[in-house]
Amino acid sequence: MNKLDDDKIRLLLVDDEEGFRSTISKRLTKRGMKPVQASDGKECLDILEKEPMDVVILDVKMPGISGIDTLKAIKQTHKKIQVILLTGNVAITDGIEGIKAGAFDYLTKPVEIDHLVNKIKQAFEMIRLEKEKQKELEYRAKLEKKMIDTDRLVSLGTMSTGIAHEINNPLAIINESAGFMKYILGTPEMLKIPRRDALMMGIGKIEKSIKRAGRITHQLLGHVKKQESTLSETDIMPLLHETLGLLEKDIKDKQIKINWEIDKKKNIVWIDPYQMRQVLMNLLNNAVHALKENGSITLTTSESNDDIILEIKDNGIGIPKENLGKIFDPFFTTKSFDEGTGLGLFVVHKIVSSLNGKIDVTSKVGKGTCFQLRLPKYDKSNK
Amino acid sequence: MIKIPAKVLIVDDEKDFVEMFSLRLTEQGEKVSTAHSGKEALKVLETVAIDVVILDIRMPGMDGIDTLKQIKALHPVVEVILLTGHGSTETAVEGMKLGAFDYLMKPADFEDIKIKLENARKRKDEQEERIRKAELRLLLRSSGDL
Ligand SMILES: Nc1ncnc2c1ncn2[C@@H]1O[C@H](COP(=O)(O)OP(=O)(O)OP(=O)(O)O)[C@@H](O)[C@H]1O
Ligand SMILES: [Mg+2]
Numbered sequence: 001m002n003k004l005d006d007d008k009i010r011l012l013l014v015d016d017e018e019g020f021r022s023t024i025s026k027r028l029t030k031r032g033m034k035p036v037q038a039s040d041g042k043e044c045l046d047i048l049e050k051e052p053m054d055v056v057i058l059d060v061k062m063p064g065i066s067g068i069d070t071l072k073a074i075k076q077t078h079k080k081i082q083v084i085l086l087t088g089n090v091a092i093t094d095g096i097e098g099i100k101a102g103a104f105d106y107l108t109k110p111v112e113i114d115h116l117v118n119k120i121k122q123a124f125e126m127i128r129l130e131k132e133k134q135k136e137l138e139y140r141a142k143l144e145k146k147m148i149d150t151d152r153l154v155s156l157g158t159m160s161t162g163i164a165h166e167i168n169n170p171l172a173i174i175n176e177s178a179g180f181m182k183y184i185l186g187t188p189e190m191l192k193i194p195r196r197d198a199l200m201m202g203i204g205k206i207e208k209s210i211k212r213a214g215r216i217t218h219q220l221l222g223h224v225k226k227q228e229s230t231l232s233e234t235d236i237m238p239l240l241h242e243t244l245g246l247l248e249k250d251i252k253d254k255q256i257k258i259n260w261e262i263d264k265k266k267n268i269v270w271i272d273p274y275q276m277r278q279v280l281m282n283l284l285n286n287a288v289h290a291l292k293e294n295g296s297i298t299l300t301t302s303e304s305n306d307d308i309i310l311e312i313k314d315n316g317i318g319i320p321k322e323n324l325g326k327i328f329d330p331f332f333t334t335k336s337f338d339e340g341t342g343l344g345l346f347v348v349h350k351i352v353s354s355l356n357g358k359i360d361v362t363s364k365v366g367k368g369t370c371f372q373l374r375l376p377k378y379d380k381s382n383k
Numbered sequence: 384m385i386k387i388p389a390k391v392l393i394v395d396d397e398k399d400f401v402e403m404f405s406l407r408l409t410e411q412g413e414k415v416s417t418a419h420s421g422k423e424a425l426k427v428l429e430t431v432a433i434d435v436v437i438l439d440i441r442m443p444g445m446d447g448i449d450t451l452k453q454i455k456a457l458h459p460v461v462e463v464i465l466l467t468g469h470g471s472t473e474t475a476v477e478g479m480k481l482g483a484f485d486y487l488m489k490p491a492d493f494e495d496i497k498i499k500l501e502n503a504r505k506r507k508d509e510q511e512e513r514i515r516k517a518e519l520r521l522l523l524r525s526s527g528d529l
Contacts, residue, residue: 168468173399180406214490
């Protein structure tokens with residue numbers, strides 16, 4: 001640490017002897033450190049309430065709240081502050097008790113000023129290190145969470161596919177049974193039975209629910225990996241056009257503007273076009289859904305060494321921060337059940353990972369959302 | 384218009400499905416036979432005249448695709464409609480290459496089933512008609528040779 005940083009240390013000097021305080025303060029000021037002063041433990045704690053501090057130099061022997069109690073109070077509410085204790089010559093035990101209570105170190109009076117300055121610098125360095133450690137911990141926790149999330153999504157993907165398969169069979173039986181009952185109720189002999197309408201209504205609800213369940217299993221299974229790989233050299237432009245064509249009605253209804261910022265030469269990727277169509281469909285569908293009338297969708301492509309980067313950006317409602325971590329989870333949705341299953345992005349994530357691609361999202365509530373897809377470039381040499 | 388019943392064979396290891404589905408088709412006026420495995424299906428085909436087979440792709444033992452191959456080898460004019468869980472679309476497409484007429488996803492829409500069934504039956508009739516004519520021509524030609 002160099003001299004320049006010394007005046008950045010926020011310093012509080014606590015001692016009941018005014019003469020001692022001003023002498024020490026003057027000497028510290030000469031060395032580029034300007035301490036705030038307090039005459040007892042209570043004043044010290046009051047100041048800390050209002051003003052953030054890095055290092056407190058604290059006399060142990062004071063009237064009112066003792067130095068050790070003050071230290072304990074500081075450590076309880078201001079964990080990051082480092083405290084240097086000043087003890088009387090004979091009271092070494094005070095110093096030891098102080099360190100147990102969380103003091104950085106202790107110095108015995110009379111104080112050698114260079115010694116004190118060094119201690120202050122060390123204490124401040126300690127704060128900096130702790131801060132860095134904290135940051136690293138947070139970063140690692142975040143990274144770990146992200147890794148776990150990916151793993152979790154992959155195994156969830158495998159399981160959901162299996163479940164969807166299994167559900168389709170009983171669903172088909174329910175479907176045939178309901179259809180059969182409906183047929184029977186429609187025969188001439190049944191037209192006059194009592195409460196026929198009630199039965200028909202019940203069957204109608206069953207049929208509607210079968211359709212709904214079918215939509216869910218369909219989403220889950222629509223992307224099942226094909227037996228033989230159909231990865232191919234694919235231009236994403238026609239796929240984008242095709243997908244927008246399927247959404248044409250909604251786009252017209254909302255008068256959504258599509259901005260193309262596409263580089264014509266750069267769009268050949270190594271993917272499975274069938275799955276890619278589903279990815280684009282789910283992303284564009286979300287964008288359209290997030291937009292009000294006259295909103296816009298911007299499609300951008302660019303390239304890095306290995307990837308083609310496609311961005312799908314809307315200026316719609318945006319995604320609140322607390323939801324950003326959940327949107328790729330299966331069944332997470334903010335839409336009503338007939339508007340969304342909550343599987344769209346889950347499937348997108350699954351497909352993109354299986355294509356060795358990456359997906360990222362940035363969003364601001366009220367401003368809009370941008371999904372960024374990175375897909376492996378088509379490279380003749382490694383095929 | 385009087386409906387000519389189609390002779391349908393339903394093949395699926397899901398017994399409840401086979402039961403309800405055949406009840407429904409029977410009520411529609413079709414003539415329905417059932418089987419719960421590929422082997423059983425082939426046995427039925429040996430003894431009963433069938434227009435269209437509705438065949439589940441995923442069955443234990445001899446699976447749908449193997450069964451399809453056998454049917455097409457032994458009874459080439461019989462049409463086959465494949466039934467699939469959504470995920471096995473690719474298998475369904477493979478099945479089409481092997482000569483299946485069409486495929487349906489479970490749970491299937493009954494109107495869809497009826498249309499596909501009707502079309503499959505039509506194609507089988509046409510096919511038979513063509514064969515008959517060809518045989519007739521052959522017969523005429525050989526008798527002219529005499
Ligand atoms: N472009 C977007 N703008 C704002 N919110 C979005 C956007 N894309 C996704 N979301 C949020 O993420 C949630 C999950 O999206 P996802 O596509 O997985 O499911 P869904 O759209 O709700 O239903 P479905 O699976 O039927 O598409 C949405 O409900 C929505 O809240
Ligand atoms: Mg969606």
